[in-house]
Amino acid sequence: MLNSQRIFVEAISKYGAEHGIAVEIRAAGWLIVMQRGGTRHLAFGYDLGLNSAVAHRIANDKSATADVLTMSGVPCVPHALFLDPELNAYVPTQGSWQAMLTLLSQNPAGIAVKPNEGTSGKSVFLVSSAPGLELAVNRIFASHASLAISPYLEIEEEVRVVLLDDIPLLVYSKKRPSVIGDGKRSLLELALATLPADQRSAVLPEMFAELDRNALDAVVPEGARRVLNWRHNLESGARPLLLEHGEARDACVALAVRAAQAIGIRFASIDIVRVEGGWQVLEINSGVMTEALSKLHPELVHAAYRAALDKVFA
Numbered sequence: 112m113l114n115s116q117r118i119f120v121e122a123i124s125k126y127g128a129e130h131g132i133a134v135e136i137r138a139a140g141w142l143i144v145m146q147r148g149g150t151r152h153l154a155f156g157y158d159l160g161l162n163s164a165v166a167h168r169i170a171n172d173k174s175a176t177a178d179v180l181t182m183s184g185v186p187c188v189p190h191a192l193f194l195d196p197e198l199n200a201y202v203p204t205q206g207s208w209q210a211m212l213t214l215l216s217q218n219p220a221g222i223a224v225k226p227n228e229g230t231s232g233k234s235v236f237l238v239s240s241a242p243g244l245e246l247a248v249n250r251i252f253a254s255h256a257s258l259a260i261s262p263y264l265e266i267e268e269e270v271r272v273v274l275l276d277d278i279p280l281l282v283y284s285k286k287r288p289s290v291i292g293d294g295k296r297s298l299l300e301l302a303l304a305t306l307p308a309d310q311r312s313a314v315l316p317e318m319f320a321e322l323d324r325n326a327l328d329a330v331v332p333e334g335a336r337r338v339l340n341w342r343h344n345l346e347s348g349a350r351p352l353l354l355e356h357g358e359a360r361d362a363c364v365a366l367a368v369r370a371a372q373a374i375g376i377r378f379a380s381i382d383i384v385r386v387e388g389g390w391q392v393l394e395i396n397s398g399v400m401t402e403a404l405s406k407l408h409p410e411l412v413h414a415a416y417r418a419a420l421d422k423v424f425a
């Protein structure tokens with residue numbers, strides 16, 4: 112079983128034991144058969160079967176999600192869709208390259224280029240030049256059939272809301288790993304000296320992949336804060352921090368509920384970003400992955416899956 116799937120599988124097994132449900136785990140933990148009396152429910156991947164097929168597909172598609180949210184008046188990060196030229200029959204006759212270059216020139220702060228159906232921050236590139244765009248597009252199309260381009264936004268905070276039928280089960284902020292300069296040590300020296308051991312292997316490889324020698328060796332001015340990864344993915348070393356009750360939490364939950372209703376999804380993780388003080392939806396994940404949070408708050412994660420399973424067996 113993959114490490115990243117353990118808590119989900121563990122939560123289902125525990126629920127089964129408590130409720131007289133036989134749980135059979137197949138396909139290295141990806142397929143779970145739950146049987147109580149004559150009724151059988153299936154779970155696959157991180158999917159408990161609560162979401163409709165179309166809600167699941169739209170959530171998985173960043174550009175379709177942005178389209179539906181925009182149509183519904185829900186503030187969101189725009190995601191323009193481009194298909195791999197291998198799918199030429201479905202691509203506009205003028206091709207995609209010119210339109211991609213236009214997006215680049217319209218966004219002087221850069222653009223985020225990512226697999227349209229990606230997760231976990233894999234192959235998400237920050238691009239600010241035509242050669243950088245060519246490289247990113249090449250890398251994404253090597254293993255994905257489509258990509259999405261958004262304007263690069265200065266994200267002040269990213270919050271995840273896990274919703275079940277419009278009720279928030281988990282609300283947490285994702286804190287990117289960062290260092291504070293001392294006017295003496297370089298970014299790399301500070302990272303090596305201050306990153307907790309359990310974060311190093313997630314953070315350092317991405318720093319080396321993304322920053323050149325000059326950036327790694329530059330001395331960080333005293334008191335200056337530098338994030339070590341521009342992305343908020345927990346898999347890349349960001350840390351979940353539960354959001355206190357208050358204005359920010361209320362705003363995120365309200366926006367998440369509007370987003371979930373717009374695409375008709377019941378159980379989902381909705382990622383919301385604050386840009387220039389305003390909140391907007393970045394993406395919706397129809398699978399609720401909680402590995403990072405479960406290390407800090409296993410009881411909350413179990414309670415969230417328990418609530419979802421109660422709906423499944425209601």
Ligand SMILES: Nc1ncnc2c1ncn2[C@@H]1O[C@H](COP(=O)(O)OP(=O)(O)O)[C@@H](O)[C@H]1O
Binds near residue numbers: 188223225262341343
């Ligand atoms: N347009 C953007 N501007 C700034 N940062 C972005 C943008 N899009 C994505 N990111 C950063 O990249 C991370 C991963 O992007 P996301 O769209 O969530 O893809 P994934 O499904 O791979 O997590 C986000 O958590 C965010 O930190």
Ligand SMILES: [Mg+2]
Binds near residue numbers: 232344382
């Ligand atoms: Mg994400």
